[in-house]
Amino acid sequence: MTDQVNPQCPVNEPSCPIIDEVLTLRHEVQGLQKQVRTDSLTGLYNFRHFSDVLEQEMERTRRSQQATALIMVDLDHFKKVNDNWGHEAGNQALISTAQILSKTTRQLDTPCRYGGEEFGVILPSIDLVTALQVAERIRETIALIPVMVDGQDIGLTASLGVALYEAKQGAISAQQFVERADRCLYQAKEQGRNQVAHEVLERKPELSVSLAEKEALSNMFGDHRE
Numbered sequence: 001m002t003d004q005v006n007p008q009c010p011v012n013e014p015s016c017p018i019i020d021e022v023l024t025l026r027h028e029v030q031g032l033q034k035q036v037r038t039d040s041l042t043g044l045y046n047f048r049h050f051s052d053v054l055e056q057e058m059e060r061t062r063r064s065q066q067a068t069a070l071i072m073v074d075l076d077h078f079k080k081v082n083d084n085w086g087h088e089a090g091n092q093a094l095i096s097t098a099q100i101l102s103k104t105t106r107q108l109d110t111p112c113r114y115g116g117e118e119f120g121v122i123l124p125s126i127d128l129v130t131a132l133q134v135a136e137r138i139r140e141t142i143a144l145i146p147v148m149v150d151g152q153d154i155g156l157t158a159s160l161g162v163a164l165y166e167a168k169q170g171a172i173s174a175q176q177f178v179e180r181a182d183r184c185l186y187q188a189k190e191q192g193r194n195q196v197a198h199e200v201l202e203r204k205p206e207l208s209v210s211l212a213e214k215e216a217l218s219n220m221f222g223d224h225r226e
């Protein structure tokens with residue numbers, strides 16, 4: 001929200017009902033603007049805000065040459081969490097995940113509730129290795145922080161998919177970028193869940209990385225060329 005100058009009474013009355021009304025309305029509009037962009041359960045930004053920010057950041061990447069990463073996060077076997085522990089426990093798990101996403105990401109990143117039990121984190125000005133480190137930190141923290149119901153930990157885990165958008169990839173749409181991260185997410189699910197998957201570099205030559213980056217990736221996740 002941009003800083004706004006407070007309106008002044010045109011006839012300089014110390015108490016002006018019109019100005020009071022304007023300020024009250026302004027405050028209400030700000031509240032509604034926030035509400036429209038926020039998920040009421042978790043307090044995170046919602047899909048609407050996610051879509052707008054992703055478009056903006058991709059445009060910034062095209063202009064500034066600084067890459068944008070997208071991490072899609074989906075809670076594992078969430079239907080079972082609801083079925084076994086109850087809908088309220090499921091809600092607690094969603095709130096806990098939202099808090100973890102806020103705490104494990106940078107101030108300039110945008111964590112959002114994408115829908116249901118899926119979250120998206122937009123990371124501006126970042127490289128693939130750093131984005132994967134953030135994703136791994138999120139995965140680890142979700143698996144580590146207990147979500148307690150009736151004195152028992154429900155054992156929450158998540159699968160994550162990471163994609164990187166660079167200017168040299170040309171003008172792809174925000175939806176195509178999300179689909180790329182989502183494909184990685186489904187790969188993480190297929191490979192056994194509670195893990196991070198990223199785009200296989202060898203199958204996507206336009207996602208070229210330096211030797212040093214390849215080495216760092218290999219150290220973090222092993223060799224994915226098989």
Ligand SMILES: Nc1nc2c(ncn2[C@@H]2O[C@H](COP(=O)(O)OP(=O)(O)OP(=O)(O)O)[C@@H](O)[C@H]2O)c(=O)[nH]1
Pocket residue numbers: 041074075076077078079080082086087088089090091094115116117189193
């Ligand atoms: N408690 C709660 N549950 C939700 C909410 N939104 C979506 N869900 C539930 O999330 C579950 C998602 O289940 P699925 O899409 O089958 O996926 P899953 O069980 O997580 O399985 P995998 O993704 O394959 O690991 C459904 O049972 C939804 O009802 C919510 O706001 N609160």
